[in-house]
Amino acid sequence: GAVVSQHPSWVICKSGTSVKIECRSLDFQATTMFWYRQFPKQSLMLMATSNEGSKATYEQGVEKDKFLINHASLTLSTLTVTSAHPEDSSFYICSALLVSETEAFFGQGTRLTVV
Amino acid sequence: AQSVAQPEDQVNVAEGNPLTVKCTYSVSGNPYLFWYVQYPNRGLQFLLKYITGDNLVKGSYGFEAEFNKSQTSFHLKKPSALVSDSALYFCAVRDIYGSSNTGKLIFGQGTTLQVKP
Numbered sequence: 001g002a003v004v005s006q007h008p009s010w011v012i013c014k015s016g017t018s019v020k021i022e023c024r025s026l027d028f029q030a031t032t033m034f035w036y037r038q039f040p041k042q043s044l045m046l047m048a049t050s051n052e053g054s055k056a057t058y059e060q061g062v063e064k065d066k067f068l069i070n071h072a073s074l075t076l077s078t079l080t081v082t083s084a085h086p087e088d089s090s091f092y093i094c095s096a097l098l099v100s101e102t103e104a105f106f107g108q109g110t111r112l113t114v115v
Numbered sequence: 116a117q118s119v120a121q122p123e124d125q126v127n128v129a130e131g132n133p134l135t136v137k138c139t140y141s142v143s144g145n146p147y148l149f150w151y152v153q154y155p156n157r158g159l160q161f162l163l164k165y166i167t168g169d170n171l172v173k174g175s176y177g178f179e180a181e182f183n184k185s186q187t188s189f190h191l192k193k194p195s196a197l198v199s200d201s202a203l204y205f206c207a208v209r210d211i212y213g214s215s216n217t218g219k220l221i222f223g224q225g226t227t228l229q230v231k232p
Binding site for chain 2: 004006032034041042043044046049091093095097102103104105106107108109111
C-alpha cells in the first residue's frame with residue numbers, strides 16, 4: 001500500500017512554544033490530507049481536512065488559529081500547534097487520500113507532550 | 116448523519132480460537148466500509164474494505180469481514196487468532212455523501228482485542 005510518513009514520532013516542548021508536525025505521502029500524490037487527534041484508548045477525532053492549495057476545513061470546536069494547517073503541495077501537509085499548553089498533549093495522526101483509491105493511508109502518528 | 120458503532124470495548128479470545136469484532140453502521144445510501152488496526156503508539160494500518168461486490172471481504176493477516184446489508188453490520192473475523200493480533204481495531208465508514216464530499220472517515224469507538232496464549 002501507499003506510504004505516509006509523519007515526523008516527528010514524538011516531541012516534548014515547553015508550554016508557550018510552537019510545534020510543527022509534517023505529513024508526507026512518499027510514493028503518491030494525495031488530493032486530500034486529514035489530521036486527527038487521539039486521546040488514550042479513544043477513537044480518532046477529526047480535526048481538519050486539507051486540500052492542496054486551499055484553506056483547511058476545520059471541524060466544529062477545533063481552533064483554527066491554534067492548529068495551523070498548511071498543505072503546500074500534493075505530498076506535504078503540516079500541522080503547527082501554536083502556543084502549546086499541557087492540554088494539547090495528545091497523539092496526532094495524519095492520513096492521506098489518493099485520487100485513485102478508496103481507502104486512506106495513515107502516518108505513524110506523533111506523540112506530543114507539552115510540559 | 117453517518118455513524119459507526121463498535122459495541123464492545125474489549126474482546127478476549129484464546130490463541131487458536133476464532134475471533135469476531137463487531138461493527139454496525141448507519142449511512143445514507145451504499146456504504147464504503149473499512150477496518151483498520153492500531154498498535155500502541157502507532158498510526159492505523161489498513162486491513163480491508165467493502166465497496167461493492169461480494170459480501171465476504173478478505174484482507175491482510177488472515178482477517179476477513181462480512182458485509183450484511185439487512186443487519187447493517189460489517190463484523191471483522193479471523194478463523195484462528197494469534198497473540199500478535201492483540202491491538203486496537205477500528206471500523207470506519209467513508210463519508211461520500213456530505214455536502215463537501217471530502218471522503219473523510221468516520222470511526223467507531225474502537226475495540227481492544229486481547230488474544231491470550
